[in-house]
Amino acid sequence: MYGVIVSDGFPFLKEIGQKLVKDLVQSFESDTSSGPFRQDVVDFSAFLQPILSLIEKKLAAAASSRIAKEKTDPLADEVNHLFLIFSDLLCWIDKCLHKLELCLALNSDVEIYTSRWSQCLAILKELHSISRLYPGSDDRFQTTMRQYKAGIRILILKYAKRADDNSWLIKHKDALDFESKRHLAMLLFPEVTEDYDELFEMLIDRSNLLAESYEYIYKAESSSLHAGLFMQFKDEEATGPECPVCFLPFRPSKYFKFSGKVVALALMHKIQVGVVLDRIFFLQLAGRRVSLEDIRDADPCIYNSCKKILEMDTDFVDSDALGLTFVTEVEELGTIKSVELCSGGKDIAVNSRNRRKYVDLIVQHHFVTSIADQVSSFAKGFRDILNYGVFHGTFFKSLELEDLDWMLHGSESEICVEDWMSHTEYNGYEKSDPQIVWFWEVVRNLSPEQRKTLLFFWTSIKYLPIEGFRGLASRLYIYKSSDPEDFLPSSHTCFYQLCIPPYPSRDVMRQRLLVITQQHVGCSFGTY
Template identity: 45%
Template sequence: MFVVESPGFAAALKCLRRKLQRDSGFPSKRKLDEILSINPEQDKFSFSHRMRSLRKKCFKSTSGLHDDLSGVLQFFVRVSSRTIVIRALPEDTVKLVQDQLNAKTRIPQSEQRLVFECRLLCPDFTVAESGIKNNSSIQLIGRLKSTPLPGAWMVANELVSATRSYFPRKLVSTDCSYIEYLVNIFLEMIPNDDVHSAWRYLDVFVFSGASAALVSLYASSKVHSSAKVHAENAIKIFLRLDSELWPSHLFRQSLTVVLEFYKLLSAAVSRSDRLLLSCRRAISSLLESTATLEYVHCNDKRWHLRVLEEILPYVRHSSGVLALNLSQWVSSNFSHDNFICASVLIEDFSSFLSPLRAGIGRPCLSLPCTCEQAGIKLSENGFRWLHIIFVELLDTMGRCLGQVEEKMLRDDKWAGSTILLTLLTTINDLTEIFPQGENVFHALLAKHSRAVNALIRKAKHSHGLWWIRKHRDVTNFESRRHLALLMFPDELQDFEEMHEMLIDRSSILTESFEYIYNADALSLQGGLFVEFKNEEATGPGVLREWFCLLCREIFNDANVLFRSCPLDRRRFYPNPASDVEPLYLRYFMFCGRLIALALMHGIQIGIVLDRTFYLQLAGRPISLDDVQDADPFLHSSCKKILEMDAELLDSDVLGLTFVREIERLGVRRTVELCYGGKDKSVNSGNRQRYVDLMIRHCFVTSTSAQVKSFLTGFSDILCDPLSHKLFFGSLDPEDLDRMLGGDDGSVSVKDWKKHTDYNGYKASDNQICWFWKVVECMSKDQRRSLLFFWTSVKFLPLEGFSGLGSKLSICRSSKSVDHLPVSQTCFYQLSLPPYPSHATMKKRLLFVTQAHVNSGFGEP
């Protein structure tokens, strides 16, 4: 039998019975007893229907009788989209209130959770003990057991209640660490072996409002700082990808919660907030890690699509804000305040877009479209959004580049280049998605090529501008050189960390080889400190001199390591016969390190690598035209074979077969160019293959071991040893010639004068006038020798004296006129005594240009 335990309901029944005597429309007492005597287990429908009807009449009749029921409280229970009115006495338990709700909603009491003022009401507490007052509002969270993961819902809602209890004027307050405890409990509930269930758990965390409650507590200014700290720590639990709570295969699932945190924090805190920045970095890491995964399982594909669709609104909003801010930045003449805001916005935008671009792949579809990439479909609307973003960024970038060149010319230290370089890289990430995207982007770069090259010259390694190789025709030599040199580490200024060498001039090659080959690569990347034995000179001037003297020894014609080109003695390629030297592979590794170090230190050593050598280093094929400088005879012979009349060649008048004759140390031998080559005649049908095989054997096969060792040594000096192909691929052969060889032409006296200052002299003094007259009358080699004596620079950069970085100077020496000039090569300084006549000046200057004098004669 059902027993009515509620005093409030009993009081209502008593009031109803009193009115039965005055109103015959109400049921009699016997009728009421019949209703109450129904067994709810046997006739649930009849009992519920009659009880609802009876309670409706009871409470309707007593709605205005507070004089009779002065202790009855009326409050409102919110259930989904409707509100239920409940009446109870203060001494009634919450459990009795749940009984009334059960009758009205059919939600079992065991599945009901009542939340009042962010607190979960205990069923055993009375209405008064729970703090419920007249006209209060209560939230009913029901059907926990009939929904998936009821335990997760309970913990998440408890977290919401606990979080809100820290606000002022709340009834209950708990220990601040309680919210961190609840977050950890929630994460421990997530199964490690079921990816699909992990999504559902994290969805519960978001849909329950737990993430919003944590952000609200963190961003509020009305709570104690300790509560904010604990809220921050609770959020950071989701950002710690190395946490034991996050197995590696669940990293991706955490992205949905982190995205929710980022959205809420963006609206609640400043863009420079540390937690917001941490959240953004976590999103970027998660997206980058998921972009490289192979999506095999169906669930993974659905998750990937879900993430892409969730990220797109963020990217679309971020791009709009970024475009507006950049427009304001340009219109304000690149003000500093707008620069800071633009920096944050571009970082925010790129952190979302780049991984998104990597996750989409390359659909190569036109719009409108539906993309299917590896079984993942992105909506047509999503690609429309990406297209709008692409067009907006192109337009914004065009307006920025239109004004940036003038700004950079006025202000050499302008810091805004970082923003535009990052934006250029971001636009490039989008070009492959759309047809003609690369062509449109290339047209923009070509239109503003001067501004683009000015920006590239301010780039750093972190900007990742290697994609610019696709637009090589837009760049100039200075830009390509700058990008290539970014692959080398920065020179250290601390002499204690440099690789020190004490070299004897008489055995410079042998001792330098021991120092460089046996050194640890990391110590060489820090820079070099060179001293010559029995000499006090040190510094950059000595380093430049060491490079020039050492390279002169290595690339000497008497050395077997390299061959010089017949028509250009400054151009070298590996000698196939270098294996006569027992340590030839070690020496080639040493040479690779030396060339890389010369490039890193920006020293022109006066030699260049032949085109055949460069193409091997870059991993490119060698054609007939490429060997013209290295072997003019081979080039001419092969060209004649290709141009010969077909009938004449087929008549075997030349008697050629697929073999090559090699002479080494007076011994001749024959090598087959292919299997069975000695029995295969060259004819009009296979002559092109014969030429290709001959060139390959002469310049690739016969020197492959030398080139490999050279590359190994060269790669040791790069920041990333695996980027050597990227280094050589980012340059033209002529670019590397300029970087290593410098200017081999005659030294311009006019340019020399323009970049020379005087200390103790005036330009009109006799000594200075005599000095320049003597220099003008010198030969090309004498001028170069004087320049080397003065600066330890034998081959100027292509920019001339302006490329040295600082001006030269002539100082008045206090020494007698019997002394020779003295140089301080580190500072490009020449100390010149006040010689009394032009003849004396000429005699002294010509003496220091002699080969046995100009090396090592100066001071540091």
């Protein structure tokens, strides 16, 4: 049966593979070529996957039974030719990516080449599957991925879609830059709708922000949150999209699932909330094991104690001078109690042979087992916001902690005024008007914290994306207000609009801006 499937399907696979190679050669050598066609790649995958699966099964069976592959194997030619197809395709994709990166370096119009090689990412996916079959091929494939990060980044940002299976790229995330990984992670969320009629409305008492936000979001259907949140405070005129404060879990609380939803919503809507996840918490969400080195910053005391136990002289440990058994102490509601790290732990002395196991159990108990329920609840809330069927661990596995920090917290850099100016447009004012000139002169002389407060007053955003103002969903706007000069500036935060009256002098402009850049004014959400 195996031979029939491979022998019958392989001629078609060979023919399509040769056509893909020919298309890549022509697209590399001729500026008029359109490159490989999508349907050819789809057909190549359709024939490849069942053949590849059967070949892998046969090779695995042969390896487990230690039966050497015979030279007379009737499928040897097909297996060898599949390797030739892999080599030819990888060779020409390598050349195409090299040419694409040369265009990037020369600031040439890359649109021609990206559209010509729009199927390269899909071909790479199939080559990734084949590379697992032949010794050394996986290294060749990874070398190509690492060598052409910029070219692959362009292809990912332009052609990786929600409907695609992008999971293979996670296995090569060390070859991807931050923007590529962020894009792939964001594809795991539903597409954000821009319909303001679909916003999830919340009427909140500011003095009871957490509890009332929890009631709204925790009980809401996940699909109703995808368009974003529209918050209005009771007895206040201020309204606008906002993300509630997120309380990250480090102790028992009913807010874990709520926190998971809020963090996911912030990521989905690209809102930098100025918080980061603890490394240990992140590792567990990603399904990775927590090691001793991972707890270094989380609990220096336990870390240093465990390190000393591992580094102590063997004879000293075996003398039972430490007096340790497989028991640890934990605090519950102000009471210290002893907990066995394993069955019969109180009767097992720590010695040089089992001390590494003891240390590992200490780490797992204090930083994994003790917060397993909280992590699980947070993960459930996070998963509720992802696309249906997407496992939450897939999202966290696709990123490193530093990537997630940049996405969730935002930039740590001071706000660049020149970048701010280049992403600001004017309505009622001209760029050369005195009021605009005075405005930017004053902004340049503000402290970093005052600039953050002004940005928050203007947009309800206090932390910029890692790439600065170009990472925002919209440009910023300064409108000429009809208010008299004794009025303060106002803002429409959800539209990134700052409204400034035509102040008569630079000093007046400065005085008005200094008022709204006071923390209690600019961050009070007293805008609309």
